[in-house]
Amino acid sequence: MSSDSSTAPQAADHPPVQQLQTELLQELGPDVVVTDPAVMDAYRTDWTRDASAGQPLAVLRPRTVDEVQAGVRWAAARGIPIVPRGAGSGLSGGSLAVDGALTLSLDRMTAIEIDVATRTAIVEPGALNAQVKAAAAEHGLWYPPDPSSFEICSIGGNVATNAGGLCCVKYGVTTDYVLGLDVVLADGTLVKLGGQRVKDVAGLSLVKLFVGSEGTLGIVTRAILRLVPTPPPPATLVASFPTVQGAADAVVAMCARVRPAMVELMDRASINAVEDYTRMGLDRSAGALLLVQSDAPGEAAVAEVAVIEAACIANGATEVFATYDPEEGAGFVAARRAAFPAVERLGSLLLEDVGVPVPLLPTLLTGIEDIAVRNGVGIPTVAHAGDGNTHPIVVFDAADAAMARSARKAFDEVLALAISLGGTITGEHGIGRLKRAALSDQLGPDVMALTLRIKDALDPAGILNPGAGF
The missing domain is CATH 3.40.462.40 (FAD-linked oxidase, cap domain/gating helix)
Known part of the structure; x- marks a missing residue:
């Protein structure tokens, strides 16, 4: 895969837009598929308000993982790109719409379950950070990752960018609290990684691979998050x-x-x-x-x-x-x-x-x-x-x-x-589309090549969030 993926992958001889929208509606139904341009407009940009945002073919708003898989399989079969989207509070252009692509919004997948015995939260990606904190607090527990936008940012977006926040100097960032992930891959396969286990070194650390990958390797549909006891008042x-x-x-x-x-x-x-x-x-x-x-x-x-x-x-x-x-x-x-x-x-x-x-x-x-x-x-x-x-x-x-x-x-x-200065171009917002040109300057050619090899292995057609990250 070329490192130049700033635009959607070129798929030959796509049917007309209206035909594709009709097929998509037949596949997933009008409750999931949005094609009204006025409604889709709200899903085109993130907090960057970047003018380069494209016009999506449609917006998908699934409620279940099965609907996510169906949408990804439909797109993969036609070579149509997919832009995963959380709450749209991102600051690096990672969820900007791409012309002719599907924007897959996880904003209706919001379930939260607190397991006190294991001190974990089982969370769908559309749940807001603040909602997870509130649910944990009811049991005397705390979810530490604390972005400034915690009241409006989603867990899916936090996982995608490995978000940090005000408390990370002592308590760490999102990856330190992710024990497990359910991820839909580029071909629609659902994989379940990790679990409610504090220690687990069986196999490669694939959970960590997907945290911070900005929707370029897979789409997170569930996260298992570690909770801690509520600290004393500061x-x-x-x-x-x-x-x-x-x-x-x-x-x-x-x-x-x-x-x-x-x-x-x-x-x-x-x-x-x-x-x-x-x-x-x-x-x-x-x-x-x-x-x-x-x-x-x-x-x-x-x-x-x-x-x-x-x-x-x-x-x-x-x-x-x-x-x-x-x-x-x-x-x-x-x-x-x-x-x-x-x-x-x-x-x-x-x-x-x-x-x-x-x-x-x-x-x-x-x-x-x-x-x-x-x-x-x-x-x-x-x-x-x-x-x-x-x-x-x-x-x-x-x-x-x-x-x-x-x-x-x-x-x-x-x-x-x-x-x-030996630093980084992004500590917590992600590369997105705004900082993509500088990534190779930080990583160097060998690490950049390795990154692209991983991308090619998991998304050989390059349909997942093209132009974001790398």
Whole structure:
């Protein structure tokens, strides 16, 4: 398979669109198949709002795995591409519609079952992250992966991108909680991988292969997720700094000594965008703000907060505030979660999630500031700073062609900077379609070739999410 799969695979002599739609309706029925252009339009893009989204042949909205298999078999027999889709909250263009392809939305497969004895959740892909958390909480359990969009993102999408979030500095990312997957392959075969077992090394680690594969190797129809006991209510510390450099240096210092449950950073531009959006009383003059939480039990939290506070003061914090009131702390977390919708109001966005080893975080953040100045664009930045994962958000006016070119140049320079620092072009959002050109720069030719060999083995016709990932 060629590495150039930015468009749908070419299948010879397809019947006319209307004929294909009629066949599909006869195969799966009008409850599953959507062909109305006005309805399909809602399934064309993700949160990137990327103008390159195509016009699908149809949207499939199955309720059962049998219907997923039937749709995939129908498409495979005709060489028609399939774009799997979760809740459409993705930030890398991974579920953008492809011209003439099927968009397969899993949004109606939402069942959740909690097994307390095994501390697992058996979840269909359309269930939202927040719904899984709520179902687990009823039994005193917790599902840790915590994207900022947890209220609107789906488990299927989380698995597809190996999503992380605010708590991953201590608790890890999606793959750390996936014990099993049901996956429909490119020919319609259903395979069941893993199970409700904490330890299992029989055979290759195929569960891990599919987590983060962005729908390019198979379509997840069920996930078995590991749950943990609910941690104690967190203590929260907020610190203001004159510069991003100082805040990043404080992160390096504190993370060398303690393991906080959350370490989030906001730069001045993102602080002001959030304050405009929420009116929460954030310090607009701060060059950066750190939001740090400890969920250690009892006096251990007090000790952790003391270490964190000392690191902040030693690195130039102008104000440090700590609270042990969970509701007060939740207010600060809400401000951080508001960053994307707040910045979205400033213009068109190119969203990144580059990451580096934590000691290089100061270099990455100051480098992003330089890239913004050099290209004459705004790049508000928030970060899951405790694990080196940053979210530079390039803001521009899409109607201004020169500015759009500068924005794309800045976007590419941020990717190149992360790679040069031994980092990654995506920590949790996935490659999608927006970062695909830079993947080989990070992986190198040998790993890229191996990746394509795996893709060829599982999807020889190249029908699964063409143009996404690689």
